[in-house]
Amino acid sequence: MKKYDRLIFIDExxxxxxxxxxxxxxxxxxxxxxxxxxxGLVVLFPEPVNQKAEAILVSHGLTAREHAAVQLSEEDLEGxxxxxxxxxxxxxxxxxxxxxxxxxxxxxxxxxxxxxxxxLYGEPLVSYGKCYETLDAMTDELAVRLNEEVLEK
Numbered sequence: 001m002k003k004y005d006r007l008i009f010i011d012e013x014x015x016x017x018x019x020x021x022x023x024x025x026x027x028x029x030x031x032x033x034x035x036x037x038x039x040g041l042v043v044l045f046p047e048p049v050n051q052k053a054e055a056i057l058v059s060h061g062l063t064a065r066e067h068a069a070v071q072l073s074e075e076d077l078e079g080x081x082x083x084x085x086x087x088x089x090x091x092x093x094x095x096x097x098x099x100x101x102x103x104x105x106x107x108x109x110x111x112x113x114x115x116x117x118x119x120l121y122g123e124p125l126v127s128y129g130k131c132y133e134t135l136d137a138m139t140d141e142l143a144v145r146l147n148e149e150v151l152e153k
Contacts, residue, residue, distance in 0.1 A: 002150050006035045006081040009107070010090055014040030014069035016050040016120045016128070017086045021107065021135045023062045028143035031150040039072035041093055046070065050120070052128045060132065077101045084110055084142075086117040111141035 007025065011018035018038035025036050046068035049057075057063055077083070077098055084107040085091045094104050107117070117135070120128055 002032045004080050004082040008083050009038040010085045014038050016053040019049045019064040019067045020053050023064045025139045031147045040069050043069045043071040052125050056128045056132045107138050111138050
């Protein structure tokens with residue numbers, strides 16, 4: 001049975017890892033439609049995706065060119081929504097800000113992997129490429145898990 005209608009990837013400022021994860025996930029095969037987007041915990045203005053993140057996405061046939069950073073809000077937590085953060089600290093920040101928020105996990109925790117997605121700010125392009133590879137593998141597992149949940153009765 002389908003558990004979620006929306007999937008939100010969450011990062012600190014919604015300019016690199018979260019929009020990359022959303023772009024990658026939108027290309028995965030899902031048995032049931034799912035609205036996929038990204039949000040940030042500290043967004044001061046609608047900043048575009050990081051140029052290095054966009055370059056890596058483009059090199060894999062994807063883009064987040066139209067993306068503008070959006071602050072996570074209480075409205076995002078409503079309904080059947082799965083929130084996946086990049087880091088444990090981000091998950092804890094959400095839980096402290098919205099104690100009643102359900103379905104909040106790190107992406108690694110949700111897919112049962114130990115992969116670490118450290119911050120990319122100031123890192124070289126190769127780090128963005130490694131992050132892409134990690135996110136691609138994690139979203140493969142995420143798609144499998146979400147599809148299995150749809151098939152459960």
